[in-house]
Amino acid sequence: MEQTRTAAEIEDCLLGLAAGFGFTGLFGGIVPTRPAPLAELRSRILFQRFPAQWLDRYSRKGYVFRDPIIQHLFHERAPFTWHEGYESCPQRRNVRLIRGEAAEFGLRDGYVVPISTIDGEIASLSFGGPGTLPVSADLSVLNFAASYALGRHLHRIATWQRVSSNLTAREWDCLLWAGEGKTNWETSAILGISRSTVTKHIMAARAKLGAVSKAHAIATAIRTKLLR
Incomplete structure (x- = not known):
């Protein structure tokens, strides 16, 4: 990961590691805390390796504020599975909608690593795949890799913005x-x-x-x- 130069190369590293747990895709960015225009929401995306059709539907239909995983991120700062996020959501209609439609694209279960940024925002990296995550899986390595990858990428963006603005x-x-x-x-x-x-x-x-x-x-x- 130290040798990466682009977001795509970081994604390759993370997916290579996550494949050992059955994950086939990842998505990450700064978590929105309020409704915002679509362009602003897209600007918060840092990594995206979920199926393009699912991302298009998710964005077009404004699922971000109906997604139980996003809602869980508002009050949970420890890593959690998608199953835990779905189970904690009282809006069962939203659970059925998001879980069902994500499964259509081979995203049946996943794992989320929340990360607090230095400016007080919450970022997250979400891994997803077609299978059910074993209860005994030790995902601590993903916690470390996700935190390191996100921190490295945000530092690179901040450096570019600082230099370019000067x-x-x-x-x-x-x-x-x-x-x-x-x-x-x-x-x-x-x-x-x-x-x-x-x-x-x-x-x-x-x-x-x-x-x-x-x-x-x-x-x-x-x-x-x-x-x-």
Whole structure:
């Protein structure tokens, strides 16, 4: 997981581990605490390897605030199984709806790891699969892996946001073209500014990224996903 660079690579690591418990999919993000526009809810999703058709239906029909698993997360901070979440829900109609429709897509049982973030929100990673989870299963390894993966990914996002917000539009443009292998002269021609101005912007970007050279600045920007 230390070598991962994208959310998809983290998902691969987690699913490789979770497969030993019969899980075939995972879903994770920041838990919404109030009704919100669909775009905002989607922006809270960090990992998604559940069947696309199920995610589309779940999103389109607004199941998030009817889902017994989400409701259980509002008052439970210890890891729990989907079965435990379903059993604790007093709205049995919602249980039948969500449990039944999820099962149509091979998601009959699962396991949820709640994680408190440093800014006071609740995140979670939910593993799901087609079988029933054995009562004797020791899932502590998933607790650790999920917490580590989510923390690493959130740190990466925060780093990218901090770095990208510090750069001006022109500094980002110059760094982008430098990353494409363009010289300062070529970048000046592309952007319609002087070569000395390009040099100034590159030096400013380098300082903000804590880099010792232009190449180091480009490498730092790629590593933090500022450049892709």
